[in-house]
Amino acid sequence: MKISEVEVLVVPGWLGSGKDHWQTRWENKLSTARRVEQDDWENPEQDQWVGRLVQEVETATKPVVLLAHSLGCVTVAHAAPRIKHWVKGAYMVACPDIDDSSRIPANLRSFAPLPTSPLPFTAKLTASRNDPYCSFERAEQLAKLWNIGLQDAGETGHINEESGQGPWPEGLISFAHFMKALR
16 A cells, blocks of 8 residues: 555654654654644553544544554554454554553553454554563564564664664665555
8 A cells, every 4th residue: 555545643652752753753754644642641541542543543534554652552452443444554663561560650551451352454563672661572472462463673672762763764664565565
């Protein structure tokens, strides 16, 4: 699929994505991209975040491709049964292990447990081997449970600004391949 044929909904994680985050950079470059804005980026609530994503998907005028990072991936997984008819695909990056309380701040634990059913649309999870919020082994397990592809991003931390992945050109190339494979 071409970008012009879909609406790309950018689904940031906790605290949103700053101006130098790859999601913000891609949002500014992709002609049909728009951000799913949440009311409270600092104290997220699962029901509110999922509800907002569902609302944004339902108002799309074209098929939807989701571009999720971190807690945005968890939001997509929770929303999946409610948005399956509109979503063509989800490109998910650095999903945190929300079930591991030793890795996750207390104010994010309302998103647990992570769904374990297969996702009802094509998706790909990109994971780092040294993400402080999720072990690579857990990311492999999630990809298997969700019946989606897994991409090994090497040792790239949480794949965000802090880990040196500002523009993240390798990710953009991977996303282009993902889009090309969508039907």
